[in-house]
Amino acid sequence: MGRLGFRVALGCAAVSCAIAAALVGRRLRSRRQWSRAVELVREFEEACATPVGRLRQVVDAMAVEMHAGLASDGGSKLKMLLTFIDKLPDGSEEGTYYALDLGVTNFRTLRVHLGGKPSMILNNKVECQPIPKELMTGTIEELFNFVALTLKKFVQREENGVDQISDNTKDLGFTFSFPVKQLSVSSGLLIKWTKGFSVKDDVNDTVGTLALCHYGDEDTVAAVIIGTGTNACYLERTDAIIKCQGLLTNSGVMVVNMEWGNFWSSHLPKTSYDISLDNESSNPNDQGFEKMISGMYLGEIVRRVLHRIAEESEIFSDAAQSLSAPFVLRTPLVAAMHEDDSPDLREVGRILEEHLKMYGVSKNAKRLIVHVCDIVTRRAARLAAAGIVGILKKLGRDGSGGVASGRTKGKPRRTVVAVEGGLYTKYSIFREYLNEAVGEILGEEVARYVLLRCVDGSGIGAALLAATYLSANR
């Protein structure tokens, strides 16, 4: 080999060595990046763990807090608001009723035509309207004037354009997705109804859900909403309500709006991500249970975990910036990524690109993202399950009284819990986790008697309550 040939050979060897070193270096760096990302997810998973023993502690804490909230106002973080609803529809209601269902961003006007026994809804018409943005930040009078006017138009359309409202009072149920401290079935709000409507009941949305489910099944004892927000209500014996005794009727029962979103217990598996989410929220130290369970927050928890991974590794390339915006990842997107069963996780890729501007994420990184979605969803569903069993425990329907043996061998009572809200009704993995956890906590034997029934229509429930109260007063 000539001199030149020798130099070229030497040069090539040096380049190959450099490339090999760079490759090894990159591989080592990428391995380190991966192990950091995996470590962060593992730590998060451990902090979110909800073994059945912990869930039972949450069950007990929920039941204890329910007692405390019924004993005195402010006795617990659970508000345990009395609704003054002391009877629920039983399927015999008849006639035509209107209802309003006021949510966070939209409201529904409804007309329900009831045909009497057995639980016949002959006809029901629902119209959904977004609440104009300017009214969301305006005064309560402006909002309710708009709502009342829209309702008036709806009734006119329903009744063939004839303006009968001024001389013909309509019976109206009213349901809210907000806590309302009530003073009676139809008061508790600073609203004056001036357009010929007679508000027979104004109720929290959970109460409407309970009424609707009870209308079709009288074994319904509680209702839970797990949607943007979360809450539960249930039918309580009045002798278990210590506070406000002077205001209670003698019907023996009353629906209690728990406002369970505000529940807190040291047994809840709280992580550093929950703490920072709470600190940076508009209502720190409030709605702690809601912040772990509801649709408003699940996407945000996932985002916070992914953001930390992006900051401490490069497995999502340079996504730290796009993941830094609070609430950019909404819960329906988490559900869609979690439920993506395509072999190449196509839907995950689409969502990352379209909503988070994260391009070229590897398949393994996508898998890790889906795993984070799973951890957050599983914890939420299992905690919601513990909340539900907490209510059953308070009602003595969790089988903890033991099942009698011998000739008096008793069975647990059939118990129905109505469940509404997109997380439960539309997100099948969430629903499966929740149902599974109820079975785990109660044990298969007792769980067979507990039915969780999907319900849609707290507004219809409000119309049914208007019907129940009206027929009782006729």
Ligand code: BGC
């Ligand atoms: C509200 C409750 C409501 C629940 C479900 C929560 O944020 O505080 O009053 O029932 O959302 O809509």
